[in-house]
Amino acid sequence: MRTPLPPSFYLRDAAIVARELLGAVLMHDDGAQVVSGRIIETEAYLGPHDPASHSAAGRTARTWHMFGPPGTAYVYFIYGMHWCVNAVTGDEGYGSAVLIRALAPLAGLEVMRARRPKARTDASLCDGPGKLCAALGITRAHDGLMLTGASPLTIYEGPPVPDDGVVIGPRIGISKAVDWPLRFCIAPQRQTSA
DNA sequence: ACGCGGATGGCCT
DNA sequence: GGCCATCCGCGTA
Numbered sequence: 001m002r003t004p005l006p007p008s009f010y011l012r013d014a015a016i017v018a019r020e021l022l023g024a025v026l027m028h029d030d031g032a033q034v035v036s037g038r039i040i041e042t043e044a045y046l047g048p049h050d051p052a053s054h055s056a057a058g059r060t061a062r063t064w065h066m067f068g069p070p071g072t073a074y075v076y077f078i079y080g081m082h083w084c085v086n087a088v089t090g091d092e093g094y095g096s097a098v099l100i101r102a103l104a105p106l107a108g109l110e111v112m113r114a115r116r117p118k119a120r121t122d123a124s125l126c127d128g129p130g131k132l133c134a135a136l137g138i139t140r141a142h143d144g145l146m147l148t149g150a151s152p153l154t155i156y157e158g159p160p161v162p163d164d165g166v167v168i169g170p171r172i173g174i175s176k177a178v179d180w181p182l183r184f185c186i187a188p189q190r191q192t193s194a
Numbered sequence: 195a196c197g198c199g200g201a202t203g204g205c206c207t
Numbered sequence: 208g209g210c211c212a213t214c215c216g217c218g219t220a
Contacts, residue, residue, distance in 0.1 A: 043212070052212070062205065080202030082213050099212055118215070130213050173212055 003157045004149035010070035014044035014089040014096040018184045021087065021098055022166060023158035025106060028136040030152055033111045035136050037103025037126050038158060040191050043171045044182040045086070047096040051176035055095025065144040067095045073153055075133070075143040082130030085138050087147055087155065101172070101183075102127045104191050105135070112136075161186055 005024060010017055019042075027036035045053035054063045054076070065088070066074040072088040074097050086097035103126035105112060112125045112135040119125045119135075126132040133139070138153065145151045167185045170178060 045212075054212075057206075060205080076212085077204070078211065079213050080204070080211095084212065086212090101212085128213070171212075175211085 005071070005147070005155050005157055007069065007071040007148050010087060010089045010148075011091070012089065014046050014098055015182055017087065017089045018042040018044040018098040018182065019166065021100070021155070022184055022186050023161040025156040025158050026085075026100060026103060026132075026136070027107075027154050027156060028138060028142075028152060029154075030137060033108055033137075035108030035111050036106045037132065037136070038106055038191075039100055039102075039155075040104050040186045041100075041102035041127075042184045043099040043101055044089075044184075045097050045099065046182070047090065047094055050096075050180075052171060052174040052178075052180070053095065053097075055097075059095070063095075066097050067093050068144060069146075071146055071148040073142050073145045073147050075138060075140060077140065078130070083133035083139055084129040085133055085142070085153075099129060100132065101129045102185075103132045103135075 021039050021042050024039050048055050055066050059067050068088050069092040074086040074088050086099050088097045090096045105125050116135050125135045142153050145153050147155045165187050167187050168181050169183045171183045
């Protein structure tokens with residue numbers, strides 16, 4: 001779990017990367033605080049042909065970094081309140097990415113609790129795309145950074161998650177392509193195992 | 195255990 | 208003007 005996932009990891013179909021990111025560790029080190037969690041839920045956004053993908057509307061100021069090189073962080077602001085973080089996948093210029101939807105907290109629990117005072121349990125610190133960005137302190141400042149190392153925001157290799165520990169279903173909170181099976185979760189009973 | 199609606203702002207039509 | 212890749216609190220069972 002010390003090894004950052006390299007750009008070649010992300011140079012694959014978004015659905016494959018979404019599956020393989022389960023178990024990996026997202027860490028934010030701002031120089032003063034280190035906060036991290038294990039990735040337990042992801043969603044794939046396939047590219048311009050995927051009606052639910054931000055890249056379907058073309059490359060705009062907002063979606064600019066979704067078209068960056070594989071391993072880029074694409075961070076966007078939603079509902080006037082929340083940040084969400086993606087890992088860009090596939091070739092540079094294509095526009096596919098994986099939304100990180102939930103983490104299991106690993107390090108920096110005190111910092112997370114201070115950043116999310118409304119969370120009543122440790123599990124609820126990071127169990128949503130907006131929540132995990134708040135808990136880790138991820139904002140627009142991280143949009144466009146590389147997740148592959150030498151950056152405050154990094155994803156590290158984690159233990160393999162077997163297929164029978166993965167649940168696949170439709171994506172959440174979208175209004176187009178609502179039945180595409182592109183949401184990947186670690187089954188609840190497996191989330192705490194190494 | 196659900197289901198609903200308000201908060202809140204940037205961006206596209 | 209309307210639509211969001213959301214979260215939280217309050218209402219009814």
